[in-house]
Amino acid sequence: MQEIYMACDHAAFEGKEALKKYLSNNFEVIDLGTDSPERCDYPDYAAKLAKAVQDEPKLGILLCGSGIGISMAANRYSGIRAALCRTPNEAELSRQHNDANVLCLGARINSDDELAAIADAWFSARFEEGRHTGRVAKFNDLGEKA
Amino acid sequence: MQEIYMACDHAAFEGKEALKKYLSNNFEVIDLGTDSPERCDYPDYAAKLAKAVQDEPKLGILLCGSGIGISMAANRYSGIRAALCRTPNEAELSRQHNDANVLCLGARINSDDELAAIADAWFSARFEEGRHTGRVAKFNDLGEKA
Numbered sequence: 001m002q003e004i005y006m007a008c009d010h011a012a013f014e015g016k017e018a019l020k021k022y023l024s025n026n027f028e029v030i031d032l033g034t035d036s037p038e039r040c041d042y043p044d045y046a047a048k049l050a051k052a053v054q055d056e057p058k059l060g061i062l063l064c065g066s067g068i069g070i071s072m073a074a075n076r077y078s079g080i081r082a083a084l085c086r087t088p089n090e091a092e093l094s095r096q097h098n099d100a101n102v103l104c105l106g107a108r109i110n111s112d113d114e115l116a117a118i119a120d121a122w123f124s125a126r127f128e129e130g131r132h133t134g135r136v137a138k139f140n141d142l143g144e145k146a
Numbered sequence: 147m148q149e150i151y152m153a154c155d156h157a158a159f160e161g162k163e164a165l166k167k168y169l170s171n172n173f174e175v176i177d178l179g180t181d182s183p184e185r186c187d188y189p190d191y192a193a194k195l196a197k198a199v200q201d202e203p204k205l206g207i208l209l210c211g212s213g214i215g216i217s218m219a220a221n222r223y224s225g226i227r228a229a230l231c232r233t234p235n236e237a238e239l240s241r242q243h244n245d246a247n248v249l250c251l252g253a254r255i256n257s258d259d260e261l262a263a264i265a266d267a268w269f270s271a272r273f274e275e276g277r278h279t280g281r282v283a284k285f286n287d288l289g290e291k292a
Contacts, residue, residue, distance in 0.1 A: 039277075041280070041284055042281060043284035043285040044284065046285065065239075065243075066236060066239045066240070066243070066244075068229045068230070068231075068236065068243070068244050068246070069243060069244045069281065069282075071217070071221070071230070072221050072227050072228065072229065072244060072246075072285065073285035073288075075217070075218050075221030075222060076221060076222065076285050076288040076289045077288075081218050082218065083214045083218065084214070084217070084230045085214075086232050090212060090214065090252075090255070093211075093212045093214065094212070097211075097214070097215060098212075098214050098215045098218060100214070106236075109236065131185075134187065135187045135188060135189055135215065136215075138187055138189035138190065138219070139192065139193075139222050142222040142223075142289070142290050143288070143289050143290065144288050
């Protein structure tokens with residue numbers, strides 16, 4: 001099975017557990033935490049997943065309460081293209097146009113069922129290349145290296 | 147009047163013009179382009195606005211078709227906290243919890259009226275500080291300098 005990374009903060013711990021269970025039918029999930037609902041800081045988990053993707057490229061999913069903070073932090077890292085998505089349509093666009101390799105989700109914004117549908121759409125879509133390739137290249141290598 | 151930056155790509159040119167007109171009632175808008183619906187690359191406009199904020203800090207708004215690509219690119223830059231928002235509630239959260247200084251919008255996702263309502267909510271909200279201050283500090287200085 002294809003391996004993927006997942007990580008989250010405390011606000012999304014339950015959402016991450018539910019989504020991990022759902023995705024485990026089709027993927028080998030490498031869970032980078034957090035492992036409890038105890039308070040933690042979303043940038044720490046964005047960094048863990050970003051560095052994992054830099055070291056060994058795989059697709060990844062990051063969750064926090066809104067998805068906003070964890071997407072800001074993840075995009076600080078070179079080679080990470082972290083897309084905050086609220087709908088399956090946005091998830092498709094983020095793969096087709098932006099070659100997103102990290103899906104960011106808000107566990108307090110979308111229900112568990114919605115998160116699963118967004119993830120399904122994201123994994124099913126493919127980068128369209130063409131004119132999008134040059135656009136991605138213009139920012140992809142900026143930012144922090146592992 | 148408070149000065150703000152705005153920039154966008156071709157897909158959001160009309161949306162940017164409409165939002166600029168709306169916001170000009172309350173803000174002095176420094177428009178960094180694009181200035182026509184001719185095709186251009188969103189990372190160029192993310193970079194322009196990010197460097198403007200780094201040089202002379204003000205709040206800013208970035209738009210592309212989905213808002214996803216331009217938010218990825220903007221967050222590559224140190225000190226930029228670019229929040230992709232689809233609703234007024236998300237806009238408030240991004241200021242309260244993440245001290246967002248750049249609002250990212252998708253002109254093909256939200257209507258002009260919706261974009262105006264999201265922007266209003268964003269400008270009205272304030273950073274809550276407290277535990278959020280340390281979280282923002284953990285990633286804020288990462289990334290590219292001007």
